[in-house]
Amino acid sequence: MMKQSTGLATIWLVAEYELRPDRNSDVSCSPPANDEKRDVKMKYYFLALGTLVVVCVGCAIDGQQVIDKGEYHAPPAAMLQRPGPMVDLPYPAIMPPLAPSPAEMIPRTSQVRFVGPSGMDIGWQIPTGFAEQQMTTPGRYNFHQGATYRLKVTNIPGRDPMLVLYPTLQVYPAHPTTDAYLTHNSIPLQITDEDLDQIETNNFVTKVIYLPEPKFQELAIAGVETLVSTRLDPGVDPVSEADRRGTIMAVMRIGNMDLEMPGDANDMIHTVGHVQTISGEHGQFVEPMPIGPAGIDSGVPNGMVMGGPGGPGMPPYNPVAGIGGVPAWGMPQSGTPIGLVGPPHLPYGGPAGLKSHTIYNNTRVDIGEPVDHFRQTVRHEPGIRMPHPVKDVEYVERHPVYGPNDVSIPAWYGGGQGGMMPGGYCPPGQMGH
Amino acid sequence: MRILPTIFLISATLIPALQVSAQPPLPQSPYYHPLDQTTPPGMAGIWAGALGRADCHYFQPVQFRLPRGGDVSVLDPVSRTMQPLPPGAQAGLLVGPVYRIRIANLPDYPGVELYPTLELIDRLHPPAALRTQFPVPVELSEDEIRDAVEDRLVTKIIYLEQPDLALPEAEKDRIREESIPQNRNLMTEADLRGRPILIFRVGGRIPSPQEMADPRMPPPAPLEIIPVPVNPAQARLP
Known part of the structure; x- marks a missing residue:
């Protein structure tokens, strides 16, 4: 809130400063044309001023980047469990493990x-x-x-x-x-x-x-x-x-x-004899x-093999036309007297009459160009913000000052006449006396 | 006379509303607490150790109180054996490790055993000679035991109350409790009211023998069994 008030005061000061020359010219009885110009100028001033006020107040209410609300957002607990990659183990490690990971205790x-x-x-x-x-x-x-x-x-x-x-x-x-x-x-x-x-x-x-x-x-x-x-x-x-x-x-x-x-x-599980x-x-x-x-290890799927040849005498798995021994799409399987795949439309045992066979593929294909550079932008909401490290510490230690006869020696201290009671309190600096 | 008042802050309670309403409204915490009631067990203790709260030479006495009696044992993380705690006895625990407790022979639940965990994240600082006079009390109500038996997770955070926020009423037979909804951070609420001391979780899971023998849960940590003093004057100041 303090920052909001400061921002508005600054804007008003700027406006006052810009309006002063016009006010002075008014006093000097300028011609009416100048009055019209001044009015137009004033309109622009107020329009700019209003825009500035709306923009600044709006940013102050909605935007965290303008007004510091004093909020801190740490990473999720799963991230906070470890110092992070390249810091904790596995190597290179620049920070020794403080204790066994909580996950190992569970x-x-x-x-x-x-x-x-x-x-x-x-x-x-x-x-x-x-x-x-x-x-x-x-x-x-x-x-x-x-x-x-x-x-x-x-x-x-x-x-x-x-x-x-x-x-x-x-x-x-x-x-x-x-x-x-x-x-x-x-x-x-x-x-x-x-x-x-x-x-x-x-x-x-x-x-x-x-x-x-x-x-x-x-x-x-x-x-x-x-x-x-x-x-x-x-x-x-x-x-x-x-x-x-x-x-x-x-x-x-x-x-x-x-x-x-x-x-x-x-098809059953009992496929063995014993x-x-x-x-x-x-x-x-x-x-x-x-x-x-069970569960999801990673959100990124592994590479998938779309198809491939099977074993000897076996059909290909996940067949893709034209790949791995699978016939091309549109290839007829006509026979020949010698057992091989013949040309299209070759009647078995008759004369060839087909002179031309044209196929037009009018399918609209839009599968995009191959990706050469892939960019992924991730964002964590709310963003991570932690208190900055302390870089300045001022430490003042005040001790009470007593004059003569202000301090009485406790009874358990033996009246100050020859040492402490066994097991009693040992003031700092008197060890070994 | 109790000079170290403690208050329970629990997530599953049936606390009378007037007790809660007697507490003055607390302000919203301005701090972000990365730890909450869903934090994996052991993590808060590790952080407490990293923050320097752990003292490997100080065993914080903890005393368990059951509403209608029962047997309480503490799993010795070193020997992997259950150390029974006689009624009135205390367990001296370190700040940081997770300790596994066993509660058995509950009068209303024959054959039922509960295996809660206890995690100290801070300690009390009484005079050395009065250490056992002010243990951290861990109380279980009948409703909490019932919730745990019905396989619901009860999480309790025990904190040392802040003097200027303490309720100006004499403490009764049980320390004061508050019930906090799940959508609020239990650690934040405890921190608002005072200094969190320990986290106590109890549910219905029965660990397998292999699990109890697993040195990873809980990791080896020393344990002190403080017997019931024969003469209460022994524990007083000389």
């Missing part, structure tokens, strides 16, 4: 609590197949973060005993906003009757468990929320929606596909095997 597992339905058996995929009945709901298990697991759900109460579900469970890596929660709490996961109805009617159910953004929470207790795809509007991605509302901790996807259907062993059945019913417990990563 368990790398997320505890998933299977809430219900109660009495349901849960198994999971292991390297040799499926380990069945590894736990019964309600129960909890520590899954490694950043991995996807394939579960096997059996003996669902109130459902067909033959109903077996194979959901996938994505356990997301811990985030600075979820570390505290995951260290002290479990992730509740429940398959409701509504979910089971949807699955049995051939629908695909996605459940996303996330920790809501604290700034949107009015309650005092930190709790998780679950987004179910069947309760969202059509077309809404539950993962994106949960990511918008908070930080995702786990995603469970359930369908009714049978992964152990007999008679189709080639399959050993693992069942918790017999006291056999095996750690689940991650079947893939």
Whole structure:
């Protein structure tokens, strides 16, 4: 506010200074033509003055760059955990590590609590197949973060005993906003009757468990929320929606596909002959095997191979016309008596009658030129602003001044007659006396 | 007589409204606090150590109080064993490390165990001989225990109140608490009211034995078990 007033006062002073010559000319009884000129000049002055006032006041209200509000914006907590690249480890390091990183103190597992339905058996995929009945709901298990697991759900109460579900469970890596929660709490996961109805009617159910953004929470207790795809509007991605509302901790996807259907062993997981059945019913417990990563490591996608040749005798994968052995687009596959690909429109065993074959491709193609210089501009809102380092310290230490008979010696000091009491206070500078 | 009044500032409470309304309205903090209640455990302690608040020769006594009794143990980060704390005993903890606590045998929750963490970010400065006379009290109410059992995260910051902002009322059997919504920075609120001393977090997660034996959580740090004084006069000034 002080800066706003200062700015306005400066503008008014400038205006007064510019108007003075005209005022003097008025006193000197100038001709009427001069009055008109002066009026026009005055209009311009006031127009410029008003513009300046509006611009300055507007900048003072909206712009942080004009008026210093005294606000500081540090980088996010994830950035503040480390001094930054080229400063901390990995090398080159110019700053020794102060202490183990907090991330190393946090368990790398997320505890998933299977809430219900109660009495349901849960198994999971292991390297040799499926380990069945590894736990019964309600129960909890520590899954490694950043991995996807394939579960096997059996003996669902109130459902067909033959109903077996194979959901996938994505356990997301811990985030600075979820570390505290995951260290002290479990992730509740429940398959409701509504979910089971949807699955049995051939629908695909996605459940996303996330920790809501604290700034949107009015309650005092930190709790998780679950987004179910069947309760969202059509077309809404539950993962994106949960990511918008908070930080995702786990995603469970359930369908009714049978992964152990007999008679189709080639597509099933049991492709080896030495399959050993693992069942918790017999006291056999095996750690689940991650079947893939979970979470997002980087926002930049890796390079993608668009196509390529397959193995000998195998068709190419991701075929692209004209590349890797794939016939060019528009090439007919006419035969010849000797088994090779013949020219277009060559009738088998008859005379050639085609004299000309022209193809016009009128497709409008606008895919842009290849990028030679790529520039990316990033901006963090609000910007990072920290208090500047202290460069001037003034230290004044004042000691009380006592005259004679102003100071009394404490009794525990022994009256000042021959040293201290054992274990008593030792004034500075008298050590060893 | 308590010469070191402490106040709880908690994120999950059912505090009577009149207690909160009795507190005069506090001004908006003009400072930016990069730490808040969602900061990963251990980070505030590391920062406190980097700021010079840690003293490797001073064990800050901490006393746990449960509403209806129960067993409290502290995980010794060095030996990886649980050290039981008899009722009235205190645990001497250092500023900086994260300590894991176990609360068991709660009368209303048979078979339930809670494993909160405690992180000292500052210490008290009583006379040396009165160190155990003024421990930092960590109290858990029945509502907080219920919230933790229901797998909700309760975060408490205990601070030493600022004398000119202290409520001019005598302290009752429990120290005063305030409930702060999640959308506000708990560390900022505690800093407005005084000097934050420790962060206490409790939820429903049960650590696995491998997790408890993992030297990374918490890292090795010394621990002092201060037994209940047989004669209270022993702890007084000579």
